Amino acid sequence: MTLDGSIVAFIGIAALLTILPGADMALVAKVTLLDGRRAAFFTSLGICAGLPVHATASALGLSFILATSAEAFTLVKFAGAAYLAYLGLRTIHDSFRLASEAVVAASRAQTSRAAFAQGWLSNVLNPKVALFYLTFLPQFISPGDNVLAKSLLLAGIHAVLGLVWLPLYAYAIDRIGAVVRGARHWLERVSGAALIGLGVRLALERR
Numbered sequence: 296m297t298l299d300g301s302i303v304a305f306i307g308i309a310a311l312l313t314i315l316p317g318a319d320m321a322l323v324a325k326v327t328l329l330d331g332r333r334a335a336f337f338t339s340l341g342i343c344a345g346l347p348v349h350a351t352a353s354a355l356g357l358s359f360i361l362a363t364s365a366e367a368f369t370l371v372k373f374a375g376a377a378y379l380a381y382l383g384l385r386t387i388h389d390s391f392r393l394a395s396e397a398v399v400a401a402s403r404a405q406t407s408r409a410a411f412a413q414g415w416l417s418n419v420l421n422p423k424v425a426l427f428y429l430t431f432l433p434q435f436i437s438p439g440d441n442v443l444a445k446s447l448l449l450a451g452i453h454a455v456l457g458l459v460w461l462p463l464y465a466y467a468i469d470r471i472g473a474v475v476r477g478a479r480h481w482l483e484r485v486s487g488a489a490l491i492g493l494g495v496r497l498a499l500e501r502r
Contacts, residue, residue, distance in 0.1 A: 301435040305449055306456075308379075311489055312427065313456045320464060322417050326410060327465040334410040335469075339461035341414025343454035348419050349428040350450035354443040356429065374430045376498035383490030434497065 319342050327335040418424060428450075436445050 305435045309453045313460045323461050323465050324468045327468045332465050332469050335465035336462050337407045337410035338414035341411035342418045343457040345415050345418030346450040346454045350446040353428040353432050354446040376494040378430050379490050379494030383487040387487035
């Protein structure tokens with residue numbers, strides 16, 4: 296399968312979603328602070344292992360979507376654009392809130408299996424990830440594609456990006472936690488603005 300324009304576009308959007316602060320990064324930060332970077336790596340691995348679950352679930356509905364009319368596809372496209380814009384607006388809004396989360400320091404180091412399971416469950420049960428895959432993945436599936444295979448390919452790309460970013464984030468939290476927490480608000484605002492722009496661009500794009 297060649298690296299076509301749809302895959303390149305997905306890489307850009309998935310990269311933004313990967314670095315966007317949310318439940319996954321909050322969990323990795325907590326595990327890093329309480330159990331160390333090794334446990335955080337296995338938590339990151341578990342988070343990324345949850346992505347194929349979302350891809351498989353979304354593929355069950357993509358076949359019907361791709362078989363329907365252009366009007367139905369346009370509706371899905373606008374749903375994906377609206378979701379991106381919502382994420383962007385919500386991210387910018389939340390960046391202005393004062394986040395005062397006290398991390399309890401009385402914790403035993405987790406086993407690798409427990410850290411992995413915690414990350415996997417957190418991702419699989421995250422409705423934002425499920426909604427993103429269900430509403431946005433169809434934009435990158437062509438009518439001639441094997442829906443499940445293409446969905447798993449895109450999830451694999453998303454997982455690789457996560458396995459690069461989350462351990463780096465854990466390292467930064469471990470080394471300069473206080474500084475990272477302050478800088479996170481600016482990252483949220485930049486990511487939010489970029490997501491809004493991508494949502495508008497998607498809404499204006501023709502298939």
